Amino acid sequence: MTLFYQPDVENSAFLTPEDSRHARVLRLKPGDFIQVTDGIGGLFDAQLTNISDKKTTFNVTQSQREVGKRDFRIEIALAPTKNLERTEWFVEKAVEMGVDSIQFFKSEHSERQFLKTDRLHKIAVSAMKQSLQYYLPRIGELQDYTTFVRSVRFERKYVAHLPDGAAPSPLLTAAKAGESYTVLIGPEGDFTASELGLANQFGFETTTLGQTRLRTETAALAACTILNALNW
Amino acid sequence: MTLFYQPDVENSAFLTPEDSRHARVLRLKPGDFIQVTDGIGGLFDAQLTNISDKKTTFNVTQSQREVGKRDFRIEIALAPTKNLERTEWFVEKAVEMGVDSIQFFKSEHSERQFLKTDRLHKIAVSAMKQSLQYYLPRIGELQDYTTFVRSVRFERKYVAHLPDGAAPSPLLTAAKAGESYTVLIGPEGDFTASELGLANQFGFETTTLGQTRLRTETAALAACTILNALNW
Known part of the structure; x- marks a missing residue:
């Protein structure tokens, strides 16, 4: 039906x-x-x-009521990609996998300083229906990185980044089931040192999503997939 | 460089x-x-x-030599999607995440009976370079489902399918690190009962990739992400 x-x-x-x-x-x-x-x-x-x-x-x-209600919450925050199709693709796939909130921030290295979310909202509705889910994820408007980082209220906060040298915990090992998670995804061109510093200062733990260099939208979907898999 | x-x-x-x-x-x-x-x-x-x-x-x-050699192997087998862009997208993302072999089969419910793999090969090369990896995954030609299922030599064999009623083990729980895995992904329109029966007969264990209804290419990438995450 x-x-x-x-x-x-x-x-x-x-x-x-x-x-x-x-x-x-x-x-x-x-x-x-x-x-x-x-x-x-x-x-x-x-x-x-x-x-x-x-x-x-x-x-x-x-x-x-409350059909398919879950006992965990996933928020993924990323800078919109230069090629907007990649962001649109991420929204479709993340909604299919299961995500509660998608947030967009401006970072120093991100080229896109404006984002229309109407089309992303439509993609999310369509993916929700397609995957037979009954909760529509929130899609936030593009905001300043600092404003966003300060405003996060979820319990577990991660910043996905592959630093030179040090190897932080992989997300699957770091996270536990049944919590609310926010994951900041490195933008195309990566975070600046001061952006990373700010995230750490506000309680974001550095984590990795793999051993390969992932595009922004691939990393964002990997975070979403791993956190869902952890909770099945 | x-x-x-x-x-x-x-x-x-x-x-x-x-x-x-x-x-x-x-x-x-x-x-x-x-x-x-x-x-x-x-x-x-x-x-x-x-x-x-x-x-x-x-x-x-x-x-x-052997730069980034891994002690596990991932093979994902799927029916090519009706909209070929979805298959191309999967190839790009799977190569970024890390995959050793991508195989294509014809299933009773799949509409696409021909597949040109030249373009998929180019996408794989480009994604390998982009993600700084040094092993190019094998991309197989489209083959009969039965031929493929009989030919799999990897140790752990899974068929991803969400049966009505019964809840099989999620892939993250079923699989162990350090092995070679083949995952069969349900086609658009799903497997037939006899296709599933054949997979089980040849030692494929039924597994799920989530609690939502995923598109073929999303399921295929989820399998790839989960098996990589398990091995980090």
Whole structure:
């Protein structure tokens, strides 16, 4: 059964224009059953009452809450890549794997100083539906590195970086199951020494994601995969 | 220093046409030093002797063997995706993470019955150089599922599949460090019961890669990431 997204099912028993068009493409008819999620753990069985390109309506027949709720939380923070497709790809894959929050920061070495998150939000919605999940990850607006680093409230904080010489703990060994994690991913061109210093000062532990030199988006997805695997 | 690829450095002290053009783009000059790998663990320091678009020549000044040799081996086998970009993306990311062999099979539910591997090979070379690795993974031609399943010689064999009801061991728990692993990834449209039966008959253990429904290429990369993380 196809899954649709409506963030406010309680008060809005209709599909968004985008999902309404999708319902038409699928040749759904009044009386057909669909599933709708609100992206905050709600899963609703619903029966279509009217099909329209702008506003397809439904009646909820059954509701479930907190579907697939997890006892850990993953936040990945990265600088947007120069080639935006790489960031978009990361968002799709991270949502499929399971992520709670994706945050973007500006770093000294990152070339991209502006980021439109509308399209990333759409990709996240689509990946959530595709992977049959019912929590939509938060996608933050691009912010200053310092502002972000200071604001993190998750329990376990990591900065993924491969320093010359020293070998920090791999993430799989450093992290424990059932916690909330924030992982800062090194930007293209890497962190500066003062950015790393700031992260350490604010309690971020240096960790590695592998023995090879990973692109930003690959490292970001590796962190997400490892933290999920740790919690299965 | 830029890394170039020449599979037969011993007998061919020159760059491929592609790498020769790249050397020109980088404005390298005779006398400049480069690094060359043969993709089988060799890393060569070399000095350029002549720059040409077709055949840039060099003299090897130092050789190292078995650079970054690992004590485990990862083989990922998947059906090529309908949208080939997804397969290409997987090849790039898997090579960055570290993979020894990528194999392709035809399954009953896979739509793609032909696969050109030239472009995949180029992507693998590029990702190997980008991530500073010196072993080029093998990329197999598309073959029959049965032929492939019968031919696997690696020690630990897994088939990644999320069966209805039963919950098999997650890959991170099932696998142990320091072995050779082959993981069969479910195609778009999933395995048929007889394909799964054949895998089990040939010693493939059913495993899961997560609690969400993953696309083929996401599952394939997750398997690769988890097996690498287990061995760090």
